[in-house]
Amino acid sequence: MSERGRDDQELDLLNAFWIKTAPRRGRNVSLTERMEPHAVRRVGQDSPLAVTFAGGATGGWRVDRVEQVRGEGLDRVPRLAVVEGSGAPIPSGARWVLQGVTSNERYATEQEREALLAVQEPLGRPSATRAALIPIKKSVNWWALAQDERRAIFEERSHHIGTGLGYVPAIARRLHHSRDLGQPFDFLTWFEYALTAADAFEELVGRLRATEEWAYVEREVDVRLIREPSTAILRSPSG
Amino acid sequence: MSERGRDDQELDLLNAFWIKTAPRRGRNVSLTERMEPHAVRRVGQDSPLAVTFAGGATGGWRVDRVEQVRGEGLDRVPRLAVVEGSGAPIPSGARWVLQGVTSNERYATEQEREALLAVQEPLGRPSATRAALIPIKKSVNWWALAQDERRAIFEERSHHIGTGLGYVPAIARRLHHSRDLGQPFDFLTWFEYALTAADAFEELVGRLRATEEWAYVEREVDVRLIREPSTAILRSPSG
Numbered sequence: 198m199s200e201r202g203r204d205d206q207e208l209d210l211l212n213a214f215w216i217k218t219a220p221r222r223g224r225n226v227s228l229t230e231r232m233e234p235h236a237v238r239r240v241g242q243d244s245p246l247a248v249t250f251a252g253g254a255t256g257g258w259r260v261d262r263v264e265q266v267r268g269e270g271l272d273r274v275p276r277l278a279v280v281e282g283s284g285a286p287i288p289s290g291a292r293w294v295l296q297g298v299t300s301n302e303r304y305a306t307e308q309e310r311e312a313l314l315a316v317q318e319p320l321g322r323p324s325a326t327r328a329a330l331i332p333i334k335k336s337v338n339w340w341a342l343a344q345d346e347r348r349a350i351f352e353e354r355s356h357h358i359g360t361g362l363g364y365v366p367a368i369a370r371r372l373h374h375s376r377d378l379g380q381p382f383d384f385l386t387w388f389e390y391a392l393t394a395a396d397a398f399e400e401l402v403g404r405l406r407a408t409e410e411w412a413y414v415e416r417e418v419d420v421r422l423i424r425e426p427s428t429a430i431l432r433s434p435s436g
Numbered sequence: 437m438s439e440r441g442r443d444d445q446e447l448d449l450l451n452a453f454w455i456k457t458a459p460r461r462g463r464n465v466s467l468t469e470r471m472e473p474h475a476v477r478r479v480g481q482d483s484p485l486a487v488t489f490a491g492g493a494t495g496g497w498r499v500d501r502v503e504q505v506r507g508e509g510l511d512r513v514p515r516l517a518v519v520e521g522s523g524a525p526i527p528s529g530a531r532w533v534l535q536g537v538t539s540n541e542r543y544a545t546e547q548e549r550e551a552l553l554a555v556q557e558p559l560g561r562p563s564a565t566r567a568a569l570i571p572i573k574k575s576v577n578w579w580a581l582a583q584d585e586r587r588a589i590f591e592e593r594s595h596h597i598g599t600g601l602g603y604v605p606a607i608a609r610r611l612h613h614s615r616d617l618g619q620p621f622d623f624l625t626w627f628e629y630a631l632t633a634a635d636a637f638e639e640l641v642g643r644l645r646a647t648e649e650w651a652y653v654e655r656e657v658d659v660r661l662i663r664e665p666s667t668a669i670l671r672s673p674s675g
Contacts, residue, residue, distance in 0.1 A: 343549045344543055379486065
Protein backbone atom coordinates (compact mmCIF):
# COMPACT_ATOMS: atom_id res chain seq x y z
CA MET A 198 0.00 0.00 0.00
CA SER A 199 1.15 3.49 -0.59
CA GLU A 200 2.56 5.67 2.14
CA ARG A 201 0.79 8.70 0.71
CA GLY A 202 -2.83 9.67 0.66
CA ARG A 203 -4.16 6.68 2.50
CA ASP A 204 -7.77 7.61 3.03
CA ASP A 205 -9.77 7.03 6.14
CA GLN A 206 -11.93 4.35 4.55
CA GLU A 207 -8.87 2.27 3.89
CA LEU A 208 -7.56 2.85 7.39
CA ASP A 209 -10.87 1.78 8.84
CA LEU A 210 -10.71 -1.38 6.76
CA LEU A 211 -7.19 -2.13 7.91
CA ASN A 212 -8.05 -1.43 11.53
CA ALA A 213 -11.13 -3.63 11.30
CA PHE A 214 -9.13 -6.50 9.84
CA TRP A 215 -6.28 -6.26 12.32
CA ILE A 216 -8.52 -5.86 15.32
CA LYS A 217 -10.68 -8.76 14.22
CA THR A 218 -7.72 -11.07 13.75
CA ALA A 219 -5.62 -9.82 16.66
CA PRO A 220 -6.77 -12.35 19.24
CA ARG A 221 -5.74 -15.19 16.95
CA ARG A 222 -2.35 -13.68 16.37
CA GLY A 223 -1.73 -13.70 20.08
CA ARG A 224 0.20 -10.45 20.06
CA ASN A 225 0.54 -8.05 22.89
CA VAL A 226 -0.64 -4.60 22.10
CA SER A 227 0.98 -1.54 23.56
CA LEU A 228 1.24 2.05 22.52
CA THR A 229 4.61 3.68 22.87
CA GLU A 230 2.48 6.81 22.82
CA ARG A 231 1.70 6.11 26.44
CA MET A 232 5.37 6.64 27.23
CA GLU A 233 5.62 3.21 28.78
CA PRO A 234 9.12 1.81 28.76
CA HIS A 235 9.58 -0.70 25.99
CA ALA A 236 9.85 -4.29 27.03
CA VAL A 237 13.34 -5.60 26.41
CA ARG A 238 12.91 -7.84 23.40
CA ARG A 239 15.74 -9.89 21.98
CA VAL A 240 14.91 -9.98 18.31
CA GLY A 241 14.66 -13.54 17.08
CA GLN A 242 13.68 -14.96 20.43
CA ASP A 243 10.05 -13.94 20.20
CA SER A 244 7.42 -13.91 17.53
CA PRO A 245 7.81 -11.06 15.07
CA LEU A 246 6.31 -7.84 16.46
CA ALA A 247 4.22 -5.79 14.04
CA VAL A 248 4.94 -2.06 14.33
CA THR A 249 3.12 0.78 12.59
CA PHE A 250 4.61 4.25 12.09
CA ALA A 251 1.88 6.78 11.37
CA GLY A 252 2.79 10.32 10.34
CA GLY A 253 0.05 12.87 10.98
CA ALA A 254 -1.45 15.14 13.57
CA THR A 255 -1.05 12.90 16.60
CA GLY A 256 1.61 10.81 18.29
CA GLY A 257 4.17 10.95 21.05
CA TRP A 258 6.98 12.17 18.81
CA ARG A 259 7.15 15.69 17.36
CA VAL A 260 8.66 15.74 13.88
CA ASP A 261 11.75 17.95 13.77
CA ARG A 262 12.47 17.46 10.05
CA VAL A 263 11.76 15.16 7.11
CA GLU A 264 14.66 14.86 4.70
CA GLN A 265 14.38 13.28 1.26
CA VAL A 266 17.74 11.51 1.03
CA ARG A 267 17.24 9.45 -2.14
CA GLY A 268 14.21 8.82 -4.36
CA GLU A 269 10.69 9.86 -3.45
CA GLY A 270 10.26 11.55 -0.08
CA LEU A 271 7.50 11.53 2.50
CA ASP A 272 5.12 14.36 3.26
CA ARG A 273 6.12 16.62 6.10
CA VAL A 274 3.84 15.99 9.10
CA PRO A 275 3.75 17.53 12.59
CA ARG A 276 3.83 14.29 14.63
CA LEU A 277 4.60 10.59 14.50
CA ALA A 278 2.77 7.79 16.31
CA VAL A 279 4.55 4.48 16.87
CA VAL A 280 2.05 1.70 17.41
CA GLU A 281 3.20 -1.75 18.47
CA GLY A 282 1.14 -4.88 17.90
CA SER A 283 -0.99 -5.95 15.00
CA GLY A 284 -4.21 -5.42 16.95
CA ALA A 285 -3.63 -1.80 17.89
CA PRO A 286 -5.72 0.84 16.11
CA ILE A 287 -3.89 3.13 13.73
CA PRO A 288 -4.56 6.85 14.29
CA SER A 289 -7.09 8.05 11.75
CA GLY A 290 -6.19 10.98 9.59
CA ALA A 291 -2.57 9.93 9.18
CA ARG A 292 -0.86 11.34 6.09
CA TRP A 293 1.28 8.25 5.73
CA VAL A 294 1.38 4.86 7.41
CA LEU A 295 4.39 2.56 7.27
CA GLN A 296 4.31 -0.97 8.59
CA GLY A 297 7.00 -3.46 9.44
CA VAL A 298 7.80 -6.43 11.65
CA THR A 299 10.77 -7.27 13.79
CA SER A 300 12.12 -10.60 12.67
CA ASN A 301 15.03 -13.00 13.03
CA GLU A 302 18.61 -11.94 12.33
CA ARG A 303 19.47 -12.07 8.64
CA TYR A 304 23.23 -11.41 8.61
CA ALA A 305 24.74 -11.27 12.10
CA THR A 306 26.83 -14.21 13.25
CA GLU A 307 26.53 -15.58 16.76
CA GLN A 308 29.74 -13.75 17.73
CA GLU A 309 28.51 -10.44 16.32
CA ARG A 310 25.14 -10.79 17.96
CA GLU A 311 26.61 -11.57 21.35
CA ALA A 312 28.89 -8.53 21.06
CA LEU A 313 25.83 -6.35 20.37
CA LEU A 314 23.69 -7.89 23.11
CA ALA A 315 26.46 -7.34 25.65
CA VAL A 316 26.33 -3.58 25.26
CA GLN A 317 23.11 -2.46 23.59
CA GLU A 318 20.36 -0.67 25.47
CA PRO A 319 16.61 -1.09 25.05
CA LEU A 320 14.28 1.38 23.41
CA GLY A 321 12.28 3.70 25.62
CA ARG A 322 15.07 5.11 27.85
CA PRO A 323 13.85 8.37 29.42
CA SER A 324 17.13 10.04 28.43
CA ALA A 325 16.61 9.16 24.77
CA THR A 326 14.55 12.16 23.76
CA ARG A 327 15.69 12.10 20.13
CA ALA A 328 14.78 9.50 17.52
CA ALA A 329 15.18 8.84 13.83
CA LEU A 330 12.91 6.85 11.55
CA ILE A 331 14.85 6.08 8.38
CA PRO A 332 12.84 4.01 5.88
CA ILE A 333 15.00 2.37 3.22
CA LYS A 334 14.30 0.55 -0.03
CA LYS A 335 17.06 -1.42 -1.72
CA SER A 336 17.29 -2.16 -5.42
CA VAL A 337 16.22 -5.21 -7.40
CA ASN A 338 19.93 -5.96 -7.86
CA TRP A 339 20.41 -6.24 -4.10
CA TRP A 340 17.58 -8.70 -3.67
CA ALA A 341 18.79 -10.76 -6.63
CA LEU A 342 22.05 -11.47 -4.79
CA ALA A 343 22.48 -14.77 -2.96
CA GLN A 344 22.82 -14.81 0.82
CA ASP A 345 26.63 -15.07 0.83
CA GLU A 346 26.98 -12.17 -1.62
CA ARG A 347 24.72 -9.90 0.44
CA ARG A 348 26.52 -10.85 3.64
CA ALA A 349 29.91 -10.08 2.05
CA ILE A 350 28.78 -6.61 0.97
CA PHE A 351 26.91 -5.93 4.23
CA GLU A 352 29.66 -6.83 6.66
CA GLU A 353 32.96 -7.94 5.15
CA ARG A 354 33.08 -4.93 2.80
CA SER A 355 30.74 -2.34 4.39
CA HIS A 356 31.24 -3.23 8.08
CA HIS A 357 27.63 -2.44 8.90
CA ILE A 358 27.55 -4.34 12.20
CA GLY A 359 31.10 -3.48 13.14
CA THR A 360 30.54 0.23 12.57
CA GLY A 361 27.26 0.20 14.49
CA LEU A 362 28.96 -1.49 17.45
CA GLY A 363 31.00 1.65 17.99
CA TYR A 364 27.85 3.64 18.72
CA VAL A 365 26.15 1.45 21.29
CA PRO A 366 24.95 1.81 23.96
CA ALA A 367 24.45 5.54 23.22
CA ILE A 368 22.27 4.78 20.22
CA ALA A 369 19.52 2.18 20.65
CA ARG A 370 18.03 0.69 17.52
CA ARG A 371 15.35 -1.64 16.21
CA LEU A 372 15.01 -2.95 12.67
CA HIS A 373 11.60 -3.57 11.09
CA HIS A 374 11.23 -5.60 7.90
CA SER A 375 8.66 -4.41 5.36
CA ARG A 376 9.48 -5.89 1.96
CA ASP A 377 7.55 -9.13 2.40
CA LEU A 378 4.52 -7.15 3.56
CA GLY A 379 4.14 -5.47 0.17
CA GLN A 380 5.21 -2.12 1.63
CA PRO A 381 6.85 0.75 -0.26
CA PHE A 382 10.06 0.43 1.77
CA ASP A 383 12.08 -2.73 2.51
CA PHE A 384 13.14 -1.67 6.02
CA LEU A 385 12.02 0.79 8.65
CA THR A 386 15.08 1.53 10.75
CA TRP A 387 14.47 3.16 14.13
CA PHE A 388 17.02 4.79 16.43
CA GLU A 389 16.72 6.45 19.86
CA TYR A 390 19.40 8.57 21.50
CA ALA A 391 19.98 11.42 23.92
CA LEU A 392 20.59 14.95 22.68
CA THR A 393 24.22 14.52 23.75
CA ALA A 394 24.58 11.68 21.21
CA ALA A 395 23.13 13.68 18.30
CA ASP A 396 26.52 14.39 16.73
CA ALA A 397 27.56 10.76 17.08
CA PHE A 398 24.37 9.70 15.36
CA GLU A 399 25.05 12.04 12.41
CA GLU A 400 28.50 10.51 12.13
CA LEU A 401 27.10 6.97 12.16
CA VAL A 402 24.54 7.75 9.45
CA GLY A 403 27.21 9.45 7.35
CA ARG A 404 29.59 6.50 7.60
CA LEU A 405 26.90 3.99 6.61
CA ARG A 406 25.78 6.09 3.64
CA ALA A 407 29.34 6.09 2.31
CA THR A 408 29.56 2.28 2.14
CA GLU A 409 29.29 -0.12 -0.81
CA GLU A 410 26.06 -1.44 0.75
CA TRP A 411 24.45 1.97 0.35
CA ALA A 412 25.01 1.87 -3.43
CA TYR A 413 22.08 -0.55 -3.40
CA VAL A 414 19.77 1.88 -1.57
CA GLU A 415 17.40 3.40 -4.11
CA ARG A 416 15.02 5.18 -1.74
CA GLU A 417 15.72 6.68 1.67
CA VAL A 418 13.93 9.21 3.84
CA ASP A 419 15.27 10.57 7.13
CA VAL A 420 12.63 11.56 9.69
CA ARG A 421 14.03 13.17 12.85
CA LEU A 422 11.95 13.26 16.00
CA ILE A 423 11.77 14.76 19.46
CA ARG A 424 9.96 12.93 22.21
CA GLU A 425 7.15 15.19 23.30
CA PRO A 426 3.74 14.10 24.51
CA SER A 427 0.97 15.87 22.66
CA THR A 428 0.16 19.09 24.50
CA ALA A 429 -3.28 19.48 23.00
CA ILE A 430 -5.02 18.25 26.13
CA LEU A 431 -2.57 19.88 28.52
CA ARG A 432 -3.48 23.50 27.79
CA SER A 433 -4.85 25.41 30.69
CA PRO A 434 -8.49 26.54 30.57
CA SER A 435 -7.31 30.09 30.00
CA GLY A 436 -5.03 29.01 27.13
CA MET B 437 -4.80 -15.29 12.03
CA SER B 438 -5.85 -18.85 12.61
CA GLU B 439 -5.98 -21.41 9.84
CA ARG B 440 -9.16 -22.85 11.28
CA GLY B 441 -12.67 -21.56 11.36
CA ARG B 442 -12.04 -18.35 9.50
CA ASP B 443 -15.51 -17.05 9.01
CA ASP B 444 -16.87 -15.46 5.89
CA GLN B 445 -17.08 -12.02 7.48
CA GLU B 446 -13.38 -12.06 8.11
CA LEU B 447 -12.67 -13.28 4.59
CA ASP B 448 -14.80 -10.51 3.15
CA LEU B 449 -12.83 -8.02 5.21
CA LEU B 450 -9.52 -9.42 4.06
CA ASN B 451 -10.65 -9.48 0.44
CA ALA B 452 -11.91 -5.91 0.67
CA PHE B 453 -8.62 -4.73 2.12
CA TRP B 454 -6.46 -6.53 -0.39
CA ILE B 455 -8.54 -5.56 -3.38
CA LYS B 456 -8.62 -1.94 -2.25
CA THR B 457 -4.87 -1.77 -1.79
CA ALA B 458 -3.89 -4.00 -4.73
CA PRO B 459 -3.37 -1.25 -7.32
CA ARG B 460 -0.89 0.46 -5.00
CA ARG B 461 0.98 -2.74 -4.44
CA GLY B 462 1.50 -3.09 -8.17
CA ARG B 463 1.15 -6.84 -8.15
CA ASN B 464 -0.03 -8.97 -11.02
CA VAL B 465 -2.98 -11.10 -10.22
CA SER B 466 -3.43 -14.53 -11.67
CA LEU B 467 -5.27 -17.62 -10.61
CA THR B 468 -3.47 -20.90 -11.00
CA GLU B 469 -7.01 -22.19 -10.88
CA ARG B 470 -7.25 -21.24 -14.53
CA MET B 471 -4.57 -23.79 -15.29
CA GLU B 472 -2.43 -21.17 -16.91
CA PRO B 473 1.25 -22.03 -16.93
CA HIS B 474 3.11 -20.26 -14.19
CA ALA B 475 5.37 -17.47 -15.20
CA VAL B 476 8.99 -18.41 -14.69
CA ARG B 477 10.02 -16.36 -11.68
CA ARG B 478 13.51 -16.35 -10.31
CA VAL B 479 12.89 -15.84 -6.65
CA GLY B 480 14.71 -12.78 -5.43
CA GLN B 481 14.70 -11.02 -8.76
CA ASP B 482 11.15 -9.75 -8.49
CA SER B 483 9.05 -8.25 -5.79
CA PRO B 484 7.75 -10.79 -3.31
CA LEU B 485 4.66 -12.56 -4.66
CA ALA B 486 1.80 -13.03 -2.20
CA VAL B 487 0.24 -16.48 -2.49
CA THR B 488 -2.88 -17.75 -0.72
CA PHE B 489 -3.66 -21.43 -0.21
CA ALA B 490 -7.34 -21.93 0.55
CA GLY B 491 -8.65 -25.35 1.56
CA GLY B 492 -12.35 -25.81 0.99
CA ALA B 493 -14.95 -26.80 -1.57
CA THR B 494 -13.36 -25.18 -4.62
CA GLY B 495 -10.00 -25.03 -6.34
CA GLY B 496 -8.02 -26.61 -9.14
CA TRP B 497 -6.40 -29.24 -6.94
CA ARG B 498 -8.28 -32.20 -5.47
CA VAL B 499 -7.04 -33.14 -2.01
CA ASP B 500 -5.79 -36.72 -1.93
CA ARG B 501 -4.87 -36.77 1.77
CA VAL B 502 -4.08 -34.49 4.71
CA GLU B 503 -1.51 -35.94 7.09
CA GLN B 504 -0.77 -34.53 10.53
CA VAL B 505 2.99 -35.01 10.70
CA ARG B 506 3.82 -33.05 13.87
CA GLY B 507 1.74 -30.79 16.10
CA GLU B 508 -1.74 -29.62 15.28
CA GLY B 509 -3.11 -30.74 11.90
CA LEU B 510 -5.39 -29.08 9.36
CA ASP B 511 -8.99 -30.03 8.66
CA ARG B 512 -9.52 -32.43 5.80
CA VAL B 513 -11.04 -30.58 2.85
CA PRO B 514 -12.06 -31.76 -0.64
CA ARG B 515 -10.17 -29.16 -2.70
CA LEU B 516 -7.38 -26.59 -2.59
CA ALA B 517 -7.29 -23.23 -4.39
CA VAL B 518 -3.91 -21.56 -5.00
CA VAL B 519 -4.36 -17.84 -5.52
CA GLU B 520 -1.43 -15.70 -6.63
CA GLY B 521 -1.31 -11.96 -6.03
CA SER B 522 -2.37 -9.87 -3.09
CA GLY B 523 -5.32 -8.45 -5.02
CA ALA B 524 -6.95 -11.74 -5.95
CA PRO B 525 -10.15 -12.67 -4.14
CA ILE B 526 -9.96 -15.59 -1.75
CA PRO B 527 -12.65 -18.22 -2.29
CA SER B 528 -15.37 -17.76 0.28
CA GLY B 529 -16.33 -20.66 2.45
CA ALA B 530 -12.76 -21.92 2.81
CA ARG B 531 -12.14 -24.06 5.90
CA TRP B 532 -8.60 -22.78 6.21
CA VAL B 533 -6.59 -20.07 4.51
CA LEU B 534 -2.79 -19.96 4.60
CA GLN B 535 -0.83 -17.03 3.26
CA GLY B 536 2.80 -16.57 2.35
CA VAL B 537 5.13 -14.59 0.12
CA THR B 538 8.01 -15.62 -2.07
CA SER B 539 11.07 -13.67 -0.98
CA ASN B 540 14.79 -13.41 -1.39
CA GLU B 541 17.12 -16.35 -0.73
CA ARG B 542 17.94 -16.76 2.95
CA TYR B 543 20.63 -19.49 2.93
CA ALA B 544 21.73 -20.46 -0.59
CA THR B 545 25.12 -19.28 -1.77
CA GLU B 546 25.61 -17.98 -5.29
CA GLN B 547 27.15 -21.33 -6.29
CA GLU B 548 24.26 -23.31 -4.85
CA ARG B 549 21.69 -21.05 -6.44
CA GLU B 550 23.31 -21.28 -9.86
CA ALA B 551 23.38 -25.08 -9.57
CA LEU B 552 19.65 -25.08 -8.84
CA LEU B 553 18.76 -22.58 -11.55
CA ALA B 554 20.67 -24.62 -14.14
CA VAL B 555 18.39 -27.62 -13.74
CA GLN B 556 15.16 -26.65 -12.02
CA GLU B 557 11.84 -26.51 -13.85
CA PRO B 558 9.04 -23.99 -13.35
CA LEU B 559 5.73 -24.68 -11.69
CA GLY B 560 2.72 -25.39 -13.88
CA ARG B 561 4.16 -28.13 -16.10
CA PRO B 562 1.24 -30.09 -17.66
CA SER B 563 2.96 -33.37 -16.71
CA ALA B 564 3.11 -32.35 -13.04
CA THR B 565 -0.31 -33.61 -11.99
CA ARG B 566 0.72 -34.21 -8.37
CA ALA B 567 1.50 -31.61 -5.76
CA ALA B 568 2.26 -31.31 -2.07
CA LEU B 569 1.60 -28.38 0.23
CA ILE B 570 3.67 -28.88 3.37
CA PRO B 571 3.25 -26.05 5.89
CA ILE B 572 6.00 -25.98 8.51
CA LYS B 573 6.54 -24.12 11.76
CA LYS B 574 9.95 -24.10 13.39
CA SER B 575 10.64 -23.65 17.10
CA VAL B 576 11.55 -20.54 19.07
CA ASN B 577 15.01 -22.08 19.47
CA TRP B 578 15.51 -22.11 15.70
CA TRP B 579 14.62 -18.46 15.31
CA ALA B 580 16.84 -17.49 18.23
CA LEU B 581 19.88 -18.80 16.35
CA ALA B 582 22.12 -16.36 14.51
CA GLN B 583 22.35 -16.52 10.71
CA ASP B 584 25.60 -18.50 10.65
CA GLU B 585 24.24 -21.06 13.09
CA ARG B 586 21.06 -21.61 11.07
CA ARG B 587 23.05 -21.87 7.85
CA ALA B 588 25.37 -24.48 9.40
CA ILE B 589 22.47 -26.65 10.52
CA PHE B 590 20.50 -26.10 7.29
CA GLU B 591 23.24 -26.96 4.81
CA GLU B 592 26.58 -27.97 6.28
CA ARG B 593 24.98 -30.49 8.64
CA SER B 594 21.55 -31.25 7.11
CA HIS B 595 22.42 -30.81 3.40
CA HIS B 596 19.01 -29.35 2.63
CA ILE B 597 19.99 -27.74 -0.67
CA GLY B 598 22.39 -30.51 -1.67
CA THR B 599 19.79 -33.21 -1.08
CA GLY B 600 17.12 -31.27 -2.94
CA LEU B 601 19.43 -30.86 -5.93
CA GLY B 602 19.28 -34.60 -6.50
CA TYR B 603 15.54 -34.39 -7.15
CA VAL B 604 15.39 -31.61 -9.72
CA PRO B 605 14.15 -31.21 -12.38
CA ALA B 606 11.61 -33.97 -11.62
CA ILE B 607 10.31 -32.07 -8.59
CA ALA B 608 9.57 -28.38 -8.98
CA ARG B 609 9.26 -26.30 -5.86
CA ARG B 610 8.44 -22.85 -4.52
CA LEU B 611 8.96 -21.60 -0.98
CA HIS B 612 6.58 -19.13 0.66
CA HIS B 613 7.49 -17.25 3.84
CA SER B 614 4.73 -16.76 6.41
CA ARG B 615 6.33 -16.04 9.79
CA ASP B 616 6.62 -12.29 9.37
CA LEU B 617 2.98 -12.14 8.24
CA GLY B 618 1.75 -13.30 11.65
CA GLN B 619 0.66 -16.63 10.20
CA PRO B 620 0.35 -19.93 12.09
CA PHE B 621 3.14 -21.52 10.02
CA ASP B 622 6.60 -20.14 9.23
CA PHE B 623 6.80 -21.59 5.73
CA LEU B 624 4.42 -22.95 3.13
CA THR B 625 6.46 -25.32 0.98
CA TRP B 626 4.97 -26.27 -2.39
CA PHE B 627 6.08 -29.07 -4.72
CA GLU B 628 4.82 -30.22 -8.12
CA TYR B 629 5.77 -33.51 -9.81
CA ALA B 630 4.54 -36.16 -12.22
CA LEU B 631 3.01 -39.40 -10.95
CA THR B 632 6.21 -41.14 -12.08
CA ALA B 633 8.19 -39.04 -9.57
CA ALA B 634 5.88 -39.83 -6.63
CA ASP B 635 8.26 -42.40 -5.11
CA ALA B 636 11.21 -40.04 -5.49
CA PHE B 637 9.24 -37.33 -3.71
CA GLU B 638 8.47 -39.65 -0.78
CA GLU B 639 12.19 -40.41 -0.55
CA LEU B 640 13.10 -36.70 -0.57
CA VAL B 641 10.60 -35.87 2.16
CA GLY B 642 11.79 -38.81 4.25
CA ARG B 643 15.44 -37.79 3.94
CA LEU B 644 14.73 -34.19 4.96
CA ARG B 645 12.64 -35.25 7.95
CA ALA B 646 15.57 -37.32 9.23
CA THR B 647 17.94 -34.33 9.38
CA GLU B 648 19.15 -32.24 12.32
CA GLU B 649 17.28 -29.29 10.80
CA TRP B 650 13.99 -31.13 11.25
CA ALA B 651 14.57 -31.40 15.01
CA TYR B 652 13.58 -27.72 15.02
CA VAL B 653 10.25 -28.36 13.24
CA GLU B 654 7.47 -28.24 15.82
CA ARG B 655 4.47 -28.31 13.48
CA GLU B 656 4.14 -29.91 10.06
CA VAL B 657 1.17 -30.92 7.93
CA ASP B 658 1.45 -32.79 4.63
CA VAL B 659 -1.33 -32.05 2.11
CA ARG B 660 -1.16 -34.15 -1.06
CA LEU B 661 -2.97 -33.04 -4.17
CA ILE B 662 -4.02 -34.14 -7.65
CA ARG B 663 -4.45 -31.56 -10.38
CA GLU B 664 -8.06 -31.79 -11.42
CA PRO B 665 -10.22 -28.90 -12.60
CA SER B 666 -13.47 -28.75 -10.72
CA THR B 667 -16.01 -30.95 -12.51
CA ALA B 668 -19.03 -29.23 -11.05
CA ILE B 669 -19.70 -27.23 -14.20
CA LEU B 670 -18.62 -29.98 -16.59
CA ARG B 671 -21.41 -32.43 -15.86
CA SER B 672 -23.67 -33.22 -18.77
CA PRO B 673 -27.28 -32.05 -18.57
CA SER B 674 -28.36 -35.65 -18.07
CA GLY B 675 -25.79 -36.17 -15.30
